[in-house]
Amino acid sequence: MNLSEILTHLGEDRQHYFNAVSPPIIQTSNFVFDTLDDFRRAIKDEMNSSIYTRGNNPTVSILRKKIAALEHAEDALIFGSGVAAISAAVISQVQTGDHIICVESPYSWTHKLLTVFLKRFGVSHSFVDGTDLKAIEGAIQDNTKVLYLESPTSATFKLQDLEACAAIAKKHDLISIIDNSYSSPIYQNPIDFGIDIVVHSATKYLNGHSDVVVGVLASSKHIVRQVFEGEFMTLGGIISPQSASLVIRGLRTLELRMERSNTSAQKIIAYLEQHPKVAEIIHPFHPSFPQYELAKRQMRGAGGLFSIILRADNVEQVEIFFRRLKRFLLAVSWGGHESLVLPFCAFHGLEGKESESTTNWRLVRFYIGWEDADWLIADLESAFDAL
Secondary structure, three states: OOHHHHHHOOOOOHHHOOOOOOOOOOOOOEOOOOOHHHHHHHHHOOOOOOOEOOOOOHHHHHHHHHHHHHOOOOEEEEEOOHHHHHHHHHHOOOOOOOEEEEEOOOOHHHHHHHHHHHHHHOOEEEEEOOOOHHHHHHOOOOOEEEEEEEOOOOOOOOOOOHHHHHHHHHHOOOEEEEEOOOOHHHHOOHHHHOOOEEEEEOOOOOOOOOOOOOEEEEEOHHHHHHHHHHHHHHHOOOOOHHHHHHHHHHHOOHHHHHHHHHHHHHHHHHHHHOOOOEEEEEOOOOOOOOOHHHHHHHOOOOOOEEEEEEOOOOHHHHHHHHHHOOOOEEOOOOOOOOOEEEEHHHHOOOOOOOOOOOOOOOEEEEEOOOOOHHHHHHHHHHHHHHO
């Protein structure tokens, strides 16, 4: 299906709501029925029938259709956060005694889901180097049920070979799950490579305006129904109709926003790579990136997220650099209109907050938003002067 059709029209049956250009917000908790037979039919398929907004809401349903189409999936579910989508996807595929393989240094709350929450219920895990296919296959046990990927990862942007990972999963009867938040469906479609379940923190690129926390899950009709009837309805991690409407609004400009962030990031990277105070550029589409060829093979672009390693002798020098930045907001997340910076020196020395990526206090993650690239470069130049 054409991308413009998905973002602008799919699921929007305007003749059903007064021919309004924008879908209405069906702000209701409950739905009524004219007859007992209508009620019975709805109960038989609550996933696709509006009975109670915890299950199916018409505004949210429009968003579901768009997300499924964007990810080349048969169906999708919308959650109240990215970690809610991740948790539902993983929990739906395991039970006590099962084992999960996950790439090393995943999103922090994915890490906690595996190491703390699921551990309480007898589900074990192994973290592996996702760049090493032999390590992935070597970690498979008789009780392994899930292969969890995050490609690229969100700090050092390590990739996994999606087609090869999907083949390993199918060979060993595993369910493959991937967090596709970094690329968005504009630049990567893991289902095309054979991955079973795709999840996103849709708070980021998909919504794109830093005003809604939302997660999505896209997969086959069978798996989506399994998750809907289990974790989705039981745990109730839903999004409100009003928030769904804001995400639908955000999708209108998804392609344009991704292109803007990607183009500006490339310009800023070109400035940084020649700067004497930058030791390394970490970006999947930079020629120095170890998996550059793989990135070109399975991704169409990389958006606005990249990292650098500063040349600095101590943490204090790095902190001076950040104090001089004025046009980058100091914050987590990404994908909105505003350019952001995440200094990993902030985690340095914090007990329980360090990981393989955060122990490098010279590491700086940038997200490039919609501002003029030259305006941002001038801010960087000022900060470098201080360093």
